[in-house]
Amino acid sequence: MPANSVIRIASLLLCLLGTAAQAQNPAPGPGLSSDVPTIVINEGRASALPITVVPFAFEAAGAPGDTDVGDVVRMDLARSGKFRTLDKKDVVEFPSRGGDIKFPTWNLLKQTYIVVGRMSDAEGGAMRVEFELFDVPKQERLLGLAITGQRSDLRGVGHQIADLIYEKIIGVRGAFWTRIAYVTASGVSPNINYALMVADSDGYNPQVLVRSREPLLSPAWSPDGKKLAYVSFERGDSAIYLQEIATGSRQVLSNKKGINGAPAFSPDGSKLALTLSYLGNPDIFIMDLASRETQRITNHFSIDTEAQWMPDGQTLVFTSDRSGKPQLYQVSAAGGDATRLTFQGEYNARPSVSYDGKSFAMAQGTGNVYRIAVLDRSTGSGVMRSISPGSVDESPSFAPNGSMLLYAATDGPRGVLYAVSADGRVRQRLVLADGDVREPSWGPFRQR
Amino acid sequence: MNTSLRLAIAALLCVTAVGCAKKAVKQPPSSGGGTDSSSTAGGGTESGGYTRDSLNTDSCLRQRVIYFDLDRTEIKSEFQAQIACHSKFIRQFPDFAVTLEGNADERGSREYNLGLGERRGNAVQSALSSAGAPGNQLNVVSYGEERPTCKDHSEDCWSKNRRVEIVYTKN
Numbered sequence: 144m145p146a147n148s149v150i151r152i153a154s155l156l157l158c159l160l161g162t163a164a165q166a167q168n169p170a171p172g173p174g175l176s177s178d179v180p181t182i183v184i185n186e187g188r189a190s191a192l193p194i195t196v197v198p199f200a201f202e203a204a205g206a207p208g209d210t211d212v213g214d215v216v217r218m219d220l221a222r223s224g225k226f227r228t229l230d231k232k233d234v235v236e237f238p239s240r241g242g243d244i245k246f247p248t249w250n251l252l253k254q255t256y257i258v259v260g261r262m263s264d265a266e267g268g269a270m271r272v273e274f275e276l277f278d279v280p281k282q283e284r285l286l287g288l289a290i291t292g293q294r295s296d297l298r299g300v301g302h303q304i305a306d307l308i309y310e311k312i313i314g315v316r317g318a319f320w321t322r323i324a325y326v327t328a329s330g331v332s333p334n335i336n337y338a339l340m341v342a343d344s345d346g347y348n349p350q351v352l353v354r355s356r357e358p359l360l361s362p363a364w365s366p367d368g369k370k371l372a373y374v375s376f377e378r379g380d381s382a383i384y385l386q387e388i389a390t391g392s393r394q395v396l397s398n399k400k401g402i403n404g405a406p407a408f409s410p411d412g413s414k415l416a417l418t419l420s421y422l423g424n425p426d427i428f429i430m431d432l433a434s435r436e437t438q439r440i441t442n443h444f445s446i447d448t449e450a451q452w453m454p455d456g457q458t459l460v461f462t463s464d465r466s467g468k469p470q471l472y473q474v475s476a477a478g479g480d481a482t483r484l485t486f487q488g489e490y491n492a493r494p495s496v497s498y499d500g501k502s503f504a505m506a507q508g509t510g511n512v513y514r515i516a517v518l519d520r521s522t523g524s525g526v527m528r529s530i531s532p533g534s535v536d537e538s539p540s541f542a543p544n545g546s547m548l549l550y551a552a553t554d555g556p557r558g559v560l561y562a563v564s565a566d567g568r569v570r571q572r573l574v575l576a577d578g579d580v581r582e583p584s585w586g587p588f589r590q591r
Numbered sequence: 592m593n594t595s596l597r598l599a600i601a602a603l604l605c606v607t608a609v610g611c612a613k614k615a616v617k618q619p620p621s622s623g624g625g626t627d628s629s630s631t632a633g634g635g636t637e638s639g640g641y642t643r644d645s646l647n648t649d650s651c652l653r654q655r656v657i658y659f660d661l662d663r664t665e666i667k668s669e670f671q672a673q674i675a676c677h678s679k680f681i682r683q684f685p686d687f688a689v690t691l692e693g694n695a696d697e698r699g700s701r702e703y704n705l706g707l708g709e710r711r712g713n714a715v716q717s718a719l720s721s722a723g724a725p726g727n728q729l730n731v732v733s734y735g736e737e738r739p740t741c742k743d744h745s746e747d748c749w750s751k752n753r754r755v756e757i758v759y760t761k762n
Contacts, residue, residue: 446706
């Protein structure tokens with residue numbers, strides 16, 4: 144879809160041009176269709192690092208394809224919130240090798256980093272993409288690598304390059320070369336078609352994994368990224384399914400009476416936390432995936448649900464309304480007493496735990512406004528900060544490196560997904576489908 | 592009532608039961624008469640007994656949605672009459688199963704709202720039971736916020752979605 148790509152890139156440029164005007168204003172500017180991805184800058188980005196990604200030179204046989212790897216890298220770095228990328232139109236010189244870079248030019252443009260690259264033919268019709276990252280003031284090469292990929296997977300190559308650049312500069316592994324799962328709903332009641340989808344982290348390359356005439360929700364990734372557990376109502380009531388992404392083969396994990404919900408794989412992939420209500424009301428259980436035996440973890444007359452594992456696999460964080468309204472609690476994965484985790488906000492639910500176990504994202508409600516909030520417990524008792532504008536925001540899901548989150552929001556009657564930097568400063572709407580989009584779940588790192 | 596009409600009703604019931612084993616009987620076959628004596632066994636002899644067709648004709652039984660206040664599961668007094676008439680009908684016709692579909696508004700998380708919908712379904716179930724409906728005819732399914740009747744972000748719409756729907760299924 145070349146025309147589409149051009150529009151997308153153009154809209155990004157427009158949007159970045161309009162940055163000053165858009166500060167504090169989440170709505171896309173006039174003339175921008177709501178169907179193009181826009182990056183919204185919420186606050187000044189004083190701490191964002193200036194970086195130029197020069198369009199990669201095409202030195203292979205034949206015509207360049209639809210994918211400009213440099214664009215993929217630039218978009219990834221921009222939406223991370225850690226970088227301020229130079230607009231493509233402001234790129235005045237086009238070096239493709241380190242030796243061709245005229246550093247005074249980029250110093251003049253106040254750039255701290257520059258990325259140059261080139262694409263050439265590799266064996267078997269593949270493409271070899273070489274790139275170099277330089278520190279502009281020091282005129283020092285920080286990275287110089289080549290990645291070979293199929294022509295059909297140049298976006299994947301771009302994401303891997305963005306990951307390497309991110310890791311070199313920020314010191315944290317990049318999470319652009321990852322996948323996301325989400326649910327779409329299209330049609331008008333009672334003829335709604337639901338689909339469980341898997342796509343690249345930026346929303347490209349969407350694939351249908353499951354189609355259903357009944358609601359689907361709560362997709363959860365296995366730690367190896369090969370399977371998804373999810374809830375489907377196709378049997379009339381909720382049931383939890385386990386499905387292999389590559390083959391599509393699936394099995395029912397739980398279809399007890401009442402609610403079968405909120406699946407979450409343990410960090411080692413051997414267990415599944417889930418919510419079951421067959422004993423009278425929703426409680427947290429843990430299923431051993433080898434034996435399929437379940438063990439009850441919470442036992443309370445309140446609604447206990449939405450368990451997530453702490454990274455050490457020893458503790459669960461979950462939602463409970465045992466104090467009246469929903470709040471987050473934690474409990475040992477062996478059971479026992481739960482302790483309350485959140486005290487700020489009337490309503491806190493649907494936790495997502497960062498990879499280091501120090502940050503907890505949640506849907507936070509105050510009155511009729513529901514926003515995504517992050518509780519940072521890296522220092523003492525913790526600091527709560529909201530990172531989305533509301534008013535019907537839900538289902539936060541951390542990227543595997545904790546740098547960004549996905550969440551679900553609404554645009555009129557329609558559900559949409561946003562990617563937001565963990566500090567809330569940079570937000571991008573993902574364009575994934577014409578229908579209703581919800582229930583995002585960010586997958587694990589992929590194996591290179 | 593003539594025999595051919597009875598046969599037609601029986602055929603319709605069979606089609607319903609076979610063709611869609613667990614589908615709701617939203618529109619039970621209407622019969623012209625109100626004197627179907629075969630269905631009055633088992634509790635139907637008390638005064639003011641219903642016929643099967645009362646589901647379509649009785650103004651109380653035609654009300655099959657119970658609405659709830661925000662975050663609440665109590666059944667408001669305005670719905671007590673509805674609870675009473677449905678309990679009576681369910682007790683009178685043991686061959687009807689009733690699914691209580693619990694729903695929540697869109698606010699907050701989907702899984703928590705599944706719990707909230709179930710809690711509302713359970714509240715209606717226990718109210719029906721207290722009023723005399725046999726528990727083995729009642730089943731609760733929660734759809735959480737997955738089946739809204741409207742999709743505006745307003746209290747007017749939310750109040751329509753916080754509901755339990757009483758759905759009759761013919762066994």
